[in-house]
Amino acid sequence: MPPDNSVTTTIRLFFRFARGSGGLVLRGPRTYWLWLAFLAVLIVSGAAAYADQVRTGLVVSAMRDQVSWGFYIGNFTFLVGVAAAAVVLVIPAYIYDWKPIREMVIYGELLAISAILMCLMFVLVDIGRPDRFWHLIPPWGRLNFPQSILAWDVLVLNLYFLVNFVVATHILYRAFHGRPYVKRLVVPLVLLSIPMAVAIHTVTAFLYNGLAARPYWNSSILAPQFLASAFCSGPAILLIVLQVLRRFTRFEIQDQAIWKIAELMAYAMFLNLFLHGAEAFKEFYSDTEHLLFTRYWYSGLGEHRTLVPYAWSAVGLNVIAFALFIVPAARRHWVTLNIGCLATYAGVYIEKGMGLIIPGLTPDALGEIYEYYPTLTELRVAAGVFAVGFLVFTVMLKVAVPISLGEFTETENPPRGALPALEADRNVHAVAFTRGSSAQRMQDAARLN
């Protein structure tokens, strides 16, 4: 191929890629469209609620001077964990070179990208002056680095986003071209993303950990406990996503890989419960004035008992999840496996969202008890943010799965030297692939091979 042509070729390829992706995204079974419609409803409702919040101010939330952070920041914290854990699956895949998990790394990375996106949106909806977010971005703004841990968090989250974005797009782009990814680029970045995943969650834990004003957070067990709970919740989402993919696409994943991840989750959940127990022991046995916050979470203070049912649901769900994942027969049974995933997700969501932020601020710095409970506006905005994240994740999967299965590729170098006329045919065919019946899928697979 003459080199002077390469730019136009690239542009042409890009347009073909964009058109093909568009085709993939715009075609799908009825359940796909129902799912998108559901997300769209949540997004519209969230946007309306957010518009009201911007107009009136954060007074439409239940947050006040006493409890100055609430549901938004709780969700942010939880999602940082999801983002971190999605990529930690990379560790067994690359260090032990265990192929069954390696296939899902790309999906872990896409999940991380969506989760970070949601994190950034949750911060944006929480701040009082979203119009001034650029004050954080040098050179226009001024980032108080290295003093402010929030500045560190802004940096590591964006860097982590970038690393995952580069790796995921590179792997997919090369697969689209039918070429293997560049090892010299991907392996160092993937290896970098492992400490980065630990870093984003550690830094997020330090956000709270560093505040001596809030004894509930000012405990050095916080960062390890964050990591342990993240290694439960991230894979829990991924396991469900992988099963959905296996059900609806030609994507294959060995049962063994799923079971292995469930086993790892059992260990992480054990560690999580253990660290919670260690913290509870220290608080209750030493019985200092700092016990107030832990008591507010587990037993309430006087008539202030709003969070108590949540606290014990979280404990119950986490224990159930641990029991289901540690028993081999239970984690190999699809019903109990999925119950375990949902229990993990819900348990960690409660303890890391409401359970971390609210008791940290109740009672407040001067001992006042203000019982926070999110308003409808906060719930709607949060649902909207989740919907945007899931929409992005869905759309990315819709394109990424066919690419990584070799169903959606540029056809400049087709495997068997097909003629240009056939190329177009094959391309369209590939787009329609995911909708085919299983019998047709077998045929197609046979033909492609």
Next chain:
Amino acid sequence: MDAEKNAPKLTRRTFSSCAAAAAAGWLLTACGPRRLHEFPKERLRKSIAELERQYSERHGAKVTVSTASAQPGVEFAYALDLSRCIGCRRCVYACVKENNQSRNPQLHWIKVLSMEKEKGVDLAHADPYYQPAQVPEEGHFYVPVSCQQCRNAPCTKVCPTGATWTERDGIVVIDYDWCIGCRYCMAACPYGARHFNWTEPSVPEGELNTSTHYLGNRPRPKGVVEKCTFCIQRVRAGRYPACVEVCPVGARKFGNLLDKDSEIRYIIEHKRVFVLKKDLNTVPRFFYFYAT
């Protein structure tokens, strides 16, 4: 090899010059002033004039915005005599008026806590909403709390944009035009001294204190944090803070820590003073004492 030499390519020199130019450009723009107090004099004067025009227009009265900076040799400190305080909350409302705090919703920079004499200074049993027919109540004493103007301030350290800092005279201030409203400082403050404008603050027509300071009591927008500044607009003009002036029992003392003959120095040297939450090492410039 030949093909490689002839092809138009990115040489190391081009690359490094581009990179250097980009870095220089970044540095140049990054060094520019962003917060009001970093502005050069001329630009600050223009911005302040614009603020004065806006405020005057909005509130229908001539508003002045002072830019008085810290005096050399001055470090302000405060002392509060707990044995005198009767819990009348006159300081709270004098502060609201002086510093243009929102009336609806109400925002108070000073919070007075009612405590039981039996329990001593114990925040877990403090009541900020005491409402008896008459103060002081039998068996109670009162602890007014506002910004402690810490030397080792946790709030300024955590601010991601550097919108809050300690001035040379020891006053912790906020640039309301630079604050993004993330409320990290509120989580970091051990004294509940920082307050957020959860909605548009409102000061009724004609009640605005038109004598303001750009780091203090000028009108605030919604979505930013505010706090006590020791009445920066007064103390930098040689006056006492409003709460000191209004206190009917003389429980509030204020002065220059660096002046050996000041009342504040006398109190610190002769009375047994203490600070709130000493174990957090915030080193407040706000002292409490029992004179009698």
